[in-house]
Amino acid sequence: MAGSPEFPGEAWLTSIKIEQSKKPLSNWSIWRVPNNLRNLDEDAYIPHLISIGPLHHGTKNVLAMESHKLHYMLALLDRTPDPVKAVDDCAKAIQRFDKHIRACYAEPISFTESDFAKMLFVDGCFIIELLIRYSMRNLGLQEDPVLTTWMVSTLRRDLALLENQIPFFVLEWLFKVIMMPSAIGRSLAALPELAFGFFKPVLFMKKEKFGVSKRTITHLLGLIHDSCLPPSRGRDPKGKRAWQFMHCATVLSKAGIEFEKDTSKDLFDLKFERGILKIPPLRIHDSTVSLYRNLIAYEQRFQGSAQYITSYFILMDHLIDTPKDVELLVQKRVLENDWGGWEEVSDLFNSICKQVVVQEFYYAGLCEEVNQHYNTEWYRYKADFRRDHCTNPWTIISLIAGSVLLxxxxxxxxxSVLGYYQ
Known part of the structure; x- marks a missing residue:
């Protein structure tokens, strides 16, 4: 039609390609928790004391820690031979890789290059000084108000939030530039070891467990995630096939399946042997509730992450259906409950994996073994006999007396028969 405007398809496509070419390739490792997970327990993903990185920077509830950040930053610089040169070198390194750092975040960062670099520098210096002071807490630093028990516990919680991260390579740059030229820096353990030592009290594992991952550390939460993974990460070939969950703990117990606390150092090393399901103990308290939710959120989006933790809590969700299941597992010392009542713990497990998708379930083979045992009639009859006739001493005595009488x-x-024929 004469006079009608031509659709500018070619011009639009060209401008979109030019705009896209300006952006670095995305390698997201830090993002906001999706609303479907956040709505289940919003508090588990929000910092209580300190903000790290851009996503919660400037929010009211964390402003009080800003002065402590600056104090720690200056204390870290005082450890260097030349603080001015250290700051200059760090600023140049951060600004040089500005695009690479921004590409780690799933959403655009509104800070200018200078403001963003300064924020990363202050936050990174605070984390490094905190890790150093914690590792040296027996050397006269007990009067530091940040190292009080409740603040350290809250800092562990906040530094393990998915939305409260900066890339780990930024921390390593700062550590290398600021600490390595100093005598104390050369005497310290590597940065990942310092970080693991700080988080170890909430991980409940031996120190030698650290270092199993050969992948690049994404950030502090990623380091925690990789240190939690089992040493041998062979994928269960049944994980991608159709599989069925096992029954809850009380139902399995009635069928004769026993539960036993395992002494394995690996939280995910569950075994089923001769009718006994062996489970390493899991401790539930305030810090771990937030930690486990953030680890699951991390596994949901990070493509390089194995879903062991998600698989583990999906399995535990099916083992724990009611408060009675919690009571049973606590009695068997499989669960160590320092958090709430049995009903609260049951609600936690029943909600922790809602809205969660697992692409490969790592306990499919274990579920199949348990279900085969559960569905074997001989074991069911044996369990019924034990339940009906061996539940208390008087029943056992009556059973023995009846057998003897018989x-x-x-x-x-x-x-009598022999006497009759004789």
Whole structure:
């Protein structure tokens, strides 16, 4: 039609390609928790004391820690031979890789290059000084108000939030530039070891467990995630096939399946042997609730992450259906409950994996073994017999007395028959 505007398809496509070419390739490792997970327990993903990185920077509830950040930053610089040169070198390194750092975040960062670099520098210096002071807490630093028990516990919680991260390579740059030229820096352990030592009290594992991952550390939460993974990460070939969950703990117990606390150092090393499900103990308290939720959120989006933790809590969700299941597992010392009542713990497990997708379930083979045992009639009859006749001493005594009486009666009958024929 004459005079009608031509659709500018070619011009639009060209401008979009030019705009896209300006952006670095995304390698997201830090993002906001999706609303479907956040709505289940919003508090588990929000910092209580300190903000790290851009996503919660400037929010009211964390402003009080800004002065402590600056104090720690200056204390870290005082450890260097030349603080001015250290700041200059760090600023140049951060600004040089500005695009690479921004590409780690799933959403655009509104800070200018200078403001963003300064924020990363202050936050990174605070984390490094905190890790150093914690590792040296027996050397006269007990009067530091940040190292009080409740603040350290809250800092562990906040530094393990998915939305409260900066890339780990930024921390390593700062550590290398600021600490390595100093005498104390050369005497310290590597940065990942310092970080693991700080988080170890909430991980409940031996120190030698650290270092199993050969992948690049994304950030502090990623370091925690990789240190939690089992040493041998062979994928269960049944994980991608159709599989069925096992029944809850009380139902399995009634069918004769026993539960036993395992002494394995690996939280995910569950075994089923001769009718006994062996589970390493899991401790539930305030810090771990937030930690586990953030680890699951991390696994949901990070493509390089194995879903062991998600698989583990999906399995535990099916083992724990009611408060009675919690009571049973606590009695068997599989669960160590320092958090709430049995009903609260049950609600936690029933909600922790809602809205969660697992692409490969790592306990499919274990579920199949348990279900085969559960569905075997002989084991069911054996369990029924134990439940009906071996539940208390009087029942056992009655059973023995009845058996003896039956044997004596049979013997008397045999002797009578033999006497008759003689």
């Amino acid at each position: 044997v004596l009666t049979a013997l008397q009958t045999v002797y």
